[in-house]
Amino acid sequence: MDFSEVGSTWRSVPSWASFLIEFGFAWPAQPGASRRIAIVSMPCDSAAAGLIVLGAMRRCLELDDANDVGSHYQRLLELAHKRPNGVSLRHATLPGCFVFDGFDPNRNPMVKQPRSKSSRRINIPRASAMDWRINGEAPVAVRNGQQVPNSQFYAHLVKQGGNIRPSNLSESHSQICLAGRGVGAAPTRGCMADIRFRVDGCEANLSQLLTVQRWMPGTISRVNFYNARTEEFDRQAGRPQVVIADGDASFLRVVDGKGFEHSDVVGVIHRTMERDRLEAVGTKVRSLRQWYDRDGAILNGLPERPRGIGIAVLRRSQPCQ
Amino acid sequence: MPVTASRLFDFLDDRPSRSIERYAIASAAFGDLRHSLRFMIVNLVGDATGISDRLRSLLSEWLTVPVRFDNTVLLALREMGGPAAVESRWGRDIRSHYDDACRTAQELMELENPVRATLANVIQTLCGDGRSFRIFCHRRSREHFESLFPAANGAALHGSVFIHSVAEYREAELFDTLLKVGPLRSRGWGSAPDALLTAPRFDTLIQVVWSGCGDEPGFGYDPVSESLPAGDTAPDPGAVADWCAPGLQLKWEVQETRSRDNTIRLHGDLPDINEFEVFTKLAQPTDAQRSTLVQVDDCHGILYPPHSWVLGLDTVTNSIDYRLPGESLEGMFLILPVVNDARLAGPQAENGNFSRIWKEKLKAEYQRDPAALASRLRDAGLQLLFLQGCIERWCRPPSTVIHAPQSMHHFEILIEVLGLDFGPNEPARRRGATWWQFAWDEIRRARGEAIQTGFQEQQAVDEQALVALRALDSDIRANLGHQAFHLPIPAGEWLEGEFRFYKVLAVEEGLMAPADELKKLCGLERIDQWRV
Numbered sequence: 001m002d003f004s005e006v007g008s009t010w011r012s013v014p015s016w017a018s019f020l021i022e023f024g025f026a027w028p029a030q031p032g033a034s035r036r037i038a039i040v041s042m043p044c045d046s047a048a049a050g051l052i053v054l055g056a057m058r059r060c061l062e063l064d065d066a067n068d069v070g071s072h073y074q075r076l077l078e079l080a081h082k083r084p085n086g087v088s089l090r091h092a093t094l095p096g097c098f099v100f101d102g103f104d105p106n107r108n109p110m111v112k113q114p115r116s117k118s119s120r121r122i123n124i125p126r127a128s129a130m131d132w133r134i135n136g137e138a139p140v141a142v143r144n145g146q147q148v149p150n151s152q153f154y155a156h157l158v159k160q161g162g163n164i165r166p167s168n169l170s171e172s173h174s175q176i177c178l179a180g181r182g183v184g185a186a187p188t189r190g191c192m193a194d195i196r197f198r199v200d201g202c203e204a205n206l207s208q209l210l211t212v213q214r215w216m217p218g219t220i221s222r223v224n225f226y227n228a229r230t231e232e233f234d235r236q237a238g239r240p241q242v243v244i245a246d247g248d249a250s251f252l253r254v255v256d257g258k259g260f261e262h263s264d265v266v267g268v269i270h271r272t273m274e275r276d277r278l279e280a281v282g283t284k285v286r287s288l289r290q291w292y293d294r295d296g297a298i299l300n301g302l303p304e305r306p307r308g309i310g311i312a313v314l315r316r317s318q319p320c321q
Numbered sequence: 322m323p324v325t326a327s328r329l330f331d332f333l334d335d336r337p338s339r340s341i342e343r344y345a346i347a348s349a350a351f352g353d354l355r356h357s358l359r360f361m362i363v364n365l366v367g368d369a370t371g372i373s374d375r376l377r378s379l380l381s382e383w384l385t386v387p388v389r390f391d392n393t394v395l396l397a398l399r400e401m402g403g404p405a406a407v408e409s410r411w412g413r414d415i416r417s418h419y420d421d422a423c424r425t426a427q428e429l430m431e432l433e434n435p436v437r438a439t440l441a442n443v444i445q446t447l448c449g450d451g452r453s454f455r456i457f458c459h460r461r462s463r464e465h466f467e468s469l470f471p472a473a474n475g476a477a478l479h480g481s482v483f484i485h486s487v488a489e490y491r492e493a494e495l496f497d498t499l500l501k502v503g504p505l506r507s508r509g510w511g512s513a514p515d516a517l518l519t520a521p522r523f524d525t526l527i528q529v530v531w532s533g534c535g536d537e538p539g540f541g542y543d544p545v546s547e548s549l550p551a552g553d554t555a556p557d558p559g560a561v562a563d564w565c566a567p568g569l570q571l572k573w574e575v576q577e578t579r580s581r582d583n584t585i586r587l588h589g590d591l592p593d594i595n596e597f598e599v600f601t602k603l604a605q606p607t608d609a610q611r612s613t614l615v616q617v618d619d620c621h622g623i624l625y626p627p628h629s630w631v632l633g634l635d636t637v638t639n640s641i642d643y644r645l646p647g648e649s650l651e652g653m654f655l656i657l658p659v660v661n662d663a664r665l666a667g668p669q670a671e672n673g674n675f676s677r678i679w680k681e682k683l684k685a686e687y688q689r690d691p692a693a694l695a696s697r698l699r700d701a702g703l704q705l706l707f708l709q710g711c712i713e714r715w716c717r718p719p720s721t722v723i724h725a726p727q728s729m730h731h732f733e734i735l736i737e738v739l740g741l742d743f744g745p746n747e748p749a750r751r752r753g754a755t756w757w758q759f760a761w762d763e764i765r766r767a768r769g770e771a772i773q774t775g776f777q778e779q780q781a782v783d784e785q786a787l788v789a790l791r792a793l794d795s796d797i798r799a800n801l802g803h804q805a806f807h808l809p810i811p812a813g814e815w816l817e818g819e820f821r822f823y824k825v826l827a828v829e830e831g832l833m834a835p836a837d838e839l840k841k842l843c844g845l846e847r848i849d850q851w852r853v
Contacts, residue, residue: 003327005325005326005327006322006325008325008327011327014327014330014331015330015334016326016327016330017326017327039544039545041543041544041545041568041569042326043329043330043333043516043519043520043521043569044323044324044326044329044491044520045323045491046326047326048326183649269544270520271515271516271519271520271543272487272490272491272514272516272520273487273491273514273516273648274487274514274647274648274830275507275508275514275515275542275830275831276627276830276831277647278515278542278543278544279542279544281544282542282544282546285544285545305570306330306333306334307330307333307334307569307570307571308329308330308333308520308569308570308571309569310543310545310546310566310568310569311545312545312568
């Protein structure tokens with residue numbers, strides 16, 4: 001696999017990038033494990049957060065049940081009960097938008113087309129739930145053997161990686177979350193797009209490989225995006241398992257943020273900023289030490305840490321007050 | 322284009338350690354001056370804190386900037402009055418140090434600053450060896466570096482050599498050597514980003530310091546170190562020892578070269594000590610608070626309390642919004658809504674009228690009998706330490722700001738003593754407030770200071786300001802080529818007054834200023850005294 005940054009010549013993936021991908025790959029937690037928080041400190045502004053997300057996403061491609069298929073029907077049921085304003089559905093083949101309209105006798109959600117003259121209502125049983133997606137979100141799955149674009153890249157990302165489950169390349173997943181920079185989504189995407197990979201003559205940039213829904217519309221998405229400026233997710237899919245925050249402002253917003261209380265958080269900062277901002281992160285880390293212990297276990301199985309990258313990992317030892 | 326992460330990691334990986342070459346310079350004469358000034362700064366308290374702050378500011382500058390030894394310290398000392406006045410006011414000890422300071426300050430004017438000589442040698446060597454180098458210094462210190470090579474008219478030090486902020490450092494390409502005068506400190510005089518040590522883009526740091534001036538303990542801060550167990554953290558870099566950050570696997574080997582001149586000290590071999598440590602321990606005024614300086618031109622800036630929101634215009638995205646005064650504000654326009662005081666409606670339009678009148682009267686009175694005017698002002702309650710110097714400053718014609726007393730109460734006294742008021746035939750609308758109130762409002766608006774209002778009213782003003790600014794979109798675009806401009810708030814808006822636009826040159830954190838000096842345009846010379 002080749003690597004290029006900001007249009008530079010192709011080279012093998014540098015140690016700093018492969019280390020961060022491996023770090024992300026090693027991160028996903030065992031179910032029921034204590035919450036962990038990490039700070040990754042970089043010597044320059046970079047796409048480090050995206051590389052960690054890529055590693056974590058790559059790990060999930062190996063796992064059973066790493067998809068939204070199981071939870072999708074449940075989510076449709078909840079939405080049918082709450083009927084929040086502005087939520088509509090689209091079908092894989094039927095044209096137009098649909099809105100919830102009660103339940104059938106088996107308690108399956110019913111939908112109808114709001115502007116249609118026909119009074120036709122369609123029920124959504126569990127078996128056909130995959131045909132429906134929330135308008136504005138990625139489909140839960142793509143069918144007929146289709147896969148996420150650039151799927152050939154994922155097999156080459158980590159040396160010790162296991163086999164990717166082919167079904168995961170066709171199904172969305174929302175447990176890995178990228179929290180964008182405090183100034184908004186565009187700078188995060190721009191930074192990710194500067195990193196390019198090449199496999200067997202095919203090229204893809206990091207923003208494409210992350211499959212964030214708005215950056216790669218029309219296909220499945222395996223990374224949930226949180227806009228730290230507007231404080232909105234790109235989908236409402238429950239709490240993510242891990243949030244990788246790009247930058248100090250994003251980290252500080254997420255680490256105590258509503259909806260993230262039980263998620264692991266990896267904050268990626270760079271050190272070329274003012275002392276006040278560095279101290280704000282340091283103060284947060286220090287305050288966390290009341291309830292968290294150092295946990296360097298994750299670092300043991302990783303390749304040698306490149307000079308200039310600092311990592312601190314904390315694991316919750318006591319419940320927060 | 323900043324250096325890519327891959328290039329930077331290749332660079333860091335290239336060698337296990339980097340070097341700090343530290344030139345510690347001792348001068349007997351300057352050591353004596355430091356000793357005397359330090360004594361006065363620490364012991365001048367009460368009503369003398371003004372002179373103490375001034376001397377601290379001057380000494381701090383001399384310790385961190387390659388200045389020529391000129392008469393600035395001597396002039397500041399003379400403002401204290403003659404030796405007899407100093408003794409009668411502050412006692413024999415202060416008088417003794419005052420005499421010593423005057424003598425050594427006078428002597429130093431005959432000598433070349435050895436820091437400048439060392440620096441010139443270092444730069445010439447670097448140029449001769451063909452090594453790429455950069456200089457980290459405060460924006461206002463740059464002229465002193467450039468003056469090292471007068472014959473070449475500063476040509477050896479072209480603009481791109483200088484780095485003034487962490488943002489500029491972040492954008493810098495890789496280079497061989499970084500030059501820094503003064504100790505490594507995170508805030509205040511001679512401050513520099515921690516990234517110089519924790520995220521180096523160069524191999525060698527050449528530091529030229531006065532003896533005794535150790536680096537700030539904890540400089541080279543990295544939040545990750547917060548979670549490392551004690552013992553893994555970096556050693557105190559104030560000592561001449563290697564500096565390492567195990568958490569980052571970065572190491573700096575420090576090599577110190579000491580030199581001293583052959584002048585003879587007044588007080589024997591007293592060791593030089595770190596003034597910055599001494600000054601840090603001095604009690605701050607109770608109302609002093611942490612503040613951020615937004616510099617808007619070469620001579621002026623505005624201090625803001627932490628976490629305050631300022632109106633900023635981003636010329637790249639053409640968006641106007643409230644922002645925190647941080648480095649992202651650099652290059653944008655700071656917008657000050659200068660809203661008219663409704664009580665004083667009408668004569669405000671006649672900008673400069675009131676200041677012209679009172680300044681003419683003040684100048685005439687001062688020229689007639691300076692001592693008598695000062696005495697009358699003191700008797701009326703205007704108790705300032707260097708009153709005559711202040712009066713001379715207030716007589717100056719208005720520039721970006723109207724030079725006037727800082728406090729409204731002092732200004733009221735001044736106008737009362739000058740005997741200025743509306744005549745009986747003045748229009749009734751003027752007599753809604755007194756003459757000095759109109760004149761003070763003129764000063765307030767020149768300083769870009771907001772009217773003191775309640776929280777809710779201020780919120781309404783903030784919201785309305787954004788609405789009014791949108792209506793000025795085309796006027797704003799037409800003026801973006803200027804460094805500063807102002808536009809009247811369009812008629813029909815809820816607010817009356819004008820918007821002032823200032824291009825932000827630099828943002829600097831870590832000052833400690835009195836609360837009543839915040840959020841107003843102020844001269845940088847004055848602001849210097851609040852640098853820690």
